[in-house]
Amino acid sequence: xxxxxxxxxxxxxxxxxxxxxxxxxxxxxxxxxxxxxxxxxxxxxxxxxxxxxxxxxxxxxxxxxxxxxxxxxxxxxxxxxxxxxxxxxxxxxxxxxxxxxxxxxxxxxxxxxxxxxxxxxxxxxxxxxxxxxxxxxxxxxxxxxxxxxxxxxxxxxxxxxxxxxxxx
DNA sequence: AAAGTGATCATG
DNA sequence: ATGATCACTTTG
Numbered sequence: 001x002x003x004x005x006x007x008x009x010x011x012x013x014x015x016x017x018x019x020x021x022x023x024x025x026x027x028x029x030x031x032x033x034x035x036x037x038x039x040x041x042x043x044x045x046x047x048x049x050x051x052x053x054x055x056x057x058x059x060x061x062x063x064x065x066x067x068x069x070x071x072x073x074x075x076x077x078x079x080x081x082x083x084x085x086x087x088x089x090x091x092x093x094x095x096x097x098x099x100x101x102x103x104x105x106x107x108x109x110x111x112x113x114x115x116x117x118x119x120x121x122x123x124x125x126x127x128x129x130x131x132x133x134x135x136x137x138x139x140x141x142x143x144x145x146x147x148x149x150x151x152x153x154x155x156x157x158x159x160x161x162x163x164x165x166x167x168x
Numbered sequence: 169a170a171a172g173t174g175a176t177c178a179t180g
Numbered sequence: 181a182t183g184a185t186c187a188c189t190t191t192g
Contacts (some may be wrong), residue, residue: 042187044187051187052187053187056177059176059177060176060177061175061176061177075175075176075187076173076174076175076176077175077186077187077188078172078173078174078185078186078188078189079172079173079174079175079186080172080173080174080188080189081173081187081188081189083187083188085187098187100187107188107189108187108188109188109189110188110189119175147187148187149186149187149188150187152185152186152187153187169191169192170190170191170192171189171190171191171192172188172189172190172191173188174186175185175186176184176185176186177183177184177185178182178183178184178185179181179182179183179184180181180182180183
């Protein structure tokens with residue numbers, strides 16, 4: 001049986017598939033706990049992936065991606081939306097899984113709004129304010145499709161089927 | 169279809 | 181210091 005940490009040790013495209021159906025547990029400062037089952041993910045796979053933020057190497061922003069599996073990577077997109085990613089794979093190898101949807105929130109910006117996640121969680125380890133529960137379940141079917149919103153990437157990388165969605 | 173929104177990064 | 185670029189959402 002896989003523990004959550006073992007899942008995140010996988011290469012991002014595999015981790016992204018296995019994370020579908022798992023439960024995110026958000027503990028708010030006031031003590032309330034929110035749970036959300038993951039329904040949609042995308043993998044960003046190292047410096048060679050021209051869609052990955054780290055494709056141009058280490059910068060202040062991408063530094064988090066080089067940290068160990070289980071590190072939380074959060075950044076602001078379009079000035080409005082926080083994007084939640086979980087770092088996977090070996091340390092020093094920048095890979096992450098973007099959480100694009102959970103039950104009750106479809107779209108990465110809505111996920112962080114629902115779970116009240118912002119920059120303050122960036123570069124912190126999973127297990128505290130945000131954790132993966134052990135009691136997720138495998139969905140009936142997981143579909144793979146091309147990633148969205150990466151028109152700046154090489155055609156070959158746009159074609160990769162690294163977006164995963166739960167299909168019931 | 170298109171604006172809104174601000175951190176980040178590459179230039180100068 | 182300035183400008184371009186966004187792993188998006190909402191509104192019309």
